[in-house]
Amino acid sequence: MLKFTTRGRYSVQIMVDLSQHISEGPISLKSIADRHNLSESYLEQLISELRKADLVRSVRGAQGGYVLQRDPGQITVGEIIRSVAGSIAPVDCEHQTETMSCRCDPDEQCLTRDLWVRVRDSVNELVDSIYLSDLVKQPMDRSSLN
Amino acid sequence: MLKFTTRGRYSVQIMVDLSQHISEGPISLKSIADRHNLSESYLEQLISELRKADLVRSVRGAQGGYVLQRDPGQITVGEIIRSVAGSIAPVDCEHQTETMSCRCDPDEQCLTRDLWVRVRDSVNELVDSIYLSDLVKQPMDRSSLN
DNA sequence: CAAATTCCTAGTAAATAGATAGGATATAGA
DNA sequence: TCTATATCCTATCTATTTACTAGGAATTTG
Numbered sequence: 311m312l313k314f315t316t317r318g319r320y321s322v323q324i325m326v327d328l329s330q331h332i333s334e335g336p337i338s339l340k341s342i343a344d345r346h347n348l349s350e351s352y353l354e355q356l357i358s359e360l361r362k363a364d365l366v367r368s369v370r371g372a373q374g375g376y377v378l379q380r381d382p383g384q385i386t387v388g389e390i391i392r393s394v395a396g397s398i399a400p401v402d403c404e405h406q407t408e409t410m411s412c413r414c415d416p417d418e419q420c421l422t423r424d425l426w427v428r429v430r431d432s433v434n435e436l437v438d439s440i441y442l443s444d445l446v447k448q449p450m451d452r453s454s455l456n
Numbered sequence: 457m458l459k460f461t462t463r464g465r466y467s468v469q470i471m472v473d474l475s476q477h478i479s480e481g482p483i484s485l486k487s488i489a490d491r492h493n494l495s496e497s498y499l500e501q502l503i504s505e506l507r508k509a510d511l512v513r514s515v516r517g518a519q520g521g522y523v524l525q526r527d528p529g530q531i532t533v534g535e536i537i538r539s540v541a542g543s544i545a546p547v548d549c550e551h552q553t554e555t556m557s558c559r560c561d562p563d564e565q566c567l568t569r570d571l572w573v574r575v576r577d578s579v580n581e582l583v584d585s586i587y588l589s590d591l592v593k594q595p596m597d598r599s600s601l602n
Numbered sequence: 603c604a605a606a607t608t609c610c611t612a613g614t615a616a617a618t619a620g621a622t623a624g625g626a627t628a629t630a631g632a
Numbered sequence: 633t634c635t636a637t638a639t640c641c642t643a644t645c646t647a648t649t650t651a652c653t654a655g656g657a658a659t660t661t662g
Contacts (some may be wrong), residue, residue: 314572314649322568338607352652358609359613371660387571422468422591425533426460432582436575445568459621496622504640517629518637581658 334376388409482521509539534584
């Protein structure tokens, strides 16, 4: 199976939520967790990675919370996912060409290696082309949909 | 992280191996396991799925083994992976639009759902465009590479 | 000072993946 | 017909990863 874990998905949700409340100052993690019915403690670990990746800024203390570091139009989904989940790699590495592997005899050419590289590149390309702003609904702008 | 499991990868290896020995009659799983240094018992479970998906045919008894059901040019990597790993879905489903989900309030529009659908479709499209024959090296044909 | 909040670390539970074991069934060839 | 070689089937176990919880220290507002 090929799937994103909750880490990647929840992280995107956090970032979308922050985009939606961008004008309200620091947003507490508790309010995000409540809105999406997720565990605050769990999100804590994820947003900690987002902070280290410099995607959000934190404000400590009462009335504190988190704020996007950049405009939603300047943050890609790829950045978000990679920041909490390491690289987006369909397989692990053994005898490495970058991050690809197989267990076949090293003498013979690895026939499937390129395949997984292509899948990885394809997914990366896609998520890197989608910006946070693309995911935020703009209720004022419904008319421009067609 | 986003990765294919060994199920998908080993299954592709099995199918590539069968392609390479296509002219030798039924190929035993033991010989495949030996060539790639993998556990025969484990591959057994995988090839069982490949058989149910009608991608390979089995010949029981001594001198038995497995044979591709179709020409390598007629079998896609997508079929192989899906047959052993279910659907290639980046996320699981809760309030379902096909196979996508989020845990947000069902009243509000799910902003990220389309994202995961697009990733899934993109990966499926890619692996469905790659045929087994594309992965098999043709040592006689080196000259035609350019 | 009290309440709200981020920050940090350790630990646990649940799910999945990966692998193993044992034996039943089938077939080729001696 | 017997033996060796295979597939076939199912149950089980182990390791890894994912998901989540707990507890408390540090920081800031009012």
